[in-house]
Amino acid sequence: MGLEDIAGIAPDWGAMTIKIAGILAFSLFLPISAYSYCRTRLVLKKQSVEKNIAWLDSELGKQSGWSGWQEFHEALGFPKFLLAAAFATVITVLGLCTLILNAELGLSRFPNSILSGVNFASPADLDANGALIPGTNLFHYQEGALMVFGMAFLGAYLWGLQYIMRRYFMNDLLPGVYFDLAVRMIFAAMLAVVIYHVAGGMIGLEGVFADPENEKDVAHAVGGSAPAIAFLIGFFPQWAFQWLRERFQLFSAPAKQGSKQLSLDLLEGMTMYKKIRFAEFGIENCLDLSNADIKELLIRSPYSPQQLLDWILQARLCQYFPGSVQELRAAGVRTVTDLKALVYTKNENRELDKQALANLAANSSLTEAILQHVAVAIEHDKALERLSTFERRLGERPEVESDVDGKEAEPERDQQPQAQVFRSAAVS
Numbered sequence: 001m002g003l004e005d006i007a008g009i010a011p012d013w014g015a016m017t018i019k020i021a022g023i024l025a026f027s028l029f030l031p032i033s034a035y036s037y038c039r040t041r042l043v044l045k046k047q048s049v050e051k052n053i054a055w056l057d058s059e060l061g062k063q064s065g066w067s068g069w070q071e072f073h074e075a076l077g078f079p080k081f082l083l084a085a086a087f088a089t090v091i092t093v094l095g096l097c098t099l100i101l102n103a104e105l106g107l108s109r110f111p112n113s114i115l116s117g118v119n120f121a122s123p124a125d126l127d128a129n130g131a132l133i134p135g136t137n138l139f140h141y142q143e144g145a146l147m148v149f150g151m152a153f154l155g156a157y158l159w160g161l162q163y164i165m166r167r168y169f170m171n172d173l174l175p176g177v178y179f180d181l182a183v184r185m186i187f188a189a190m191l192a193v194v195i196y197h198v199a200g201g202m203i204g205l206e207g208v209f210a211d212p213e214n215e216k217d218v219a220h221a222v223g224g225s226a227p228a229i230a231f232l233i234g235f236f237p238q239w240a241f242q243w244l245r246e247r248f249q250l251f252s253a254p255a256k257q258g259s260k261q262l263s264l265d266l267l268e269g270m271t272m273y274k275k276i277r278f279a280e281f282g283i284e285n286c287l288d289l290s291n292a293d294i295k296e297l298l299i300r301s302p303y304s305p306q307q308l309l310d311w312i313l314q315a316r317l318c319q320y321f322p323g324s325v326q327e328l329r330a331a332g333v334r335t336v337t338d339l340k341a342l343v344y345t346k347n348e349n350r351e352l353d354k355q356a357l358a359n360l361a362a363n364s365s366l367t368e369a370i371l372q373h374v375a376v377a378i379e380h381d382k383a384l385e386r387l388s389t390f391e392r393r394l395g396e397r398p399e400v401e402s403d404v405d406g407k408e409a410e411p412e413r414d415q416q417p418q419a420q421v422f423r424s425a426a427v428s
Contacts, residue, residue: 019100026157027092030178033164034085037173038078045171046076052299076174084178091182092157095189099150145196148230152192155234156185166273172302176280188237192230195240198247262286266325267314268334269307277301286315286322294390309391313337316384320374327364336378337388343375350379 097105160181167173233240262285264275281297283289289312297308313335318325320336333339342360345351352375361368378384 016101016104019104023093023096023100026096027089029161030089030092030164030181031082031085033168033173034081034175034178037168038081041168041171041173042076042078045173048171049299080175081178084175088160088178088182091185095150095153095157095185098146099154102146102150144226145193148192148196148226149189151227151230152234152237153185153189155231156181156188156237157234159235160184163273163276170302172277184237185234188234188240191237191240191244192233195233195244196226196230198244262318262322264289264315266318266322267311268329270311274303286318290315290319294387309387310335313387313391316378320378321366324364324366327366328360331360331363333360336384337391339375340378340384340388343371344379352376 164173164177164181167177264270264278264283264285266286267289278284278289281292281300283292292312294305294308294312297303298305301308316336317328317333317339321328328334328339333342343353343356345353352372357368357371357375360366361371
């Protein structure tokens, strides 16, 4: 049922053509970006991965037995990009049609359980054919739900555009990015509709709908800030989902204070986009990062070895002192290796420096006993010892320029010293 059948208005084919062209222009960005990446930048990505594997060949080939390269290489093929981009494009077209062509497609003109929530149409709201009569309260409510759905979808899509471009210029675009975007758009749009219904119950819209005299109040209730809120839900669906979980404590697991304290937000240099990238490796907090395989991160992520190592060492410090990280940074201790270097003497005996422990305790809320206990633990941590060796080797390598996103630039000098650095560091 179209616009002419419902409202008796002849469709404006010129305007409809412009709308369709806009939808296609928005949607075609996805397959075009995938094709452009495969044609121009994918070869750079593969060269970077192969170069890093060459640096680590002694460990990957003979010691660690890392076997993810073949799977990772196959995931970078053009057919995988084409399938992922096609799926995201179809979802984008459907979502944008609900926002831009809703009138032409006759959407929300009939009672819809998703759009109406608990507000059901009464017989007086329907015409002889069972269609919802424009102007009824339920009609306005469903129009508001459809608007919220479309705005959340648009917000998720625009967020995805900038995220794809960010990954594109970092030579870090993968087929999974397009699948993630499609799922994000669906999730954000449906979540916004659910919150719309929940908010309607909170402000008592059910009672408003029962009184036909309050039709203007209904229109005001579903308008106002709803489009902006729905748009922001599209950008930050996880925050909206967290609000919904807190609203219904019955479906929320007891909060784990430790996991909140170990958030990746504690790390210097960590941003929302980088947290999303780490989540692709199953790394969601400092505990995950401190136990991550730095070799896999070096090969499969766009970040330099210095930055990855710095984050891992920061995460290990957060693991020991989740509530005192800022105090330790103020005292000059950023990573767990900084702490180790501070509290141990530089002589051959490697004894604890009691004065350094006392000074650090005086400048923080930690006691000397706690600091001494942690110092002994990190001194005998074999994994940290290998990371420290790796850190020292990195300090010997020639300087390499990096951009603001941590992507390593191509050095102008000989690469052989860099290869020796990675082959010499037995990192696990």
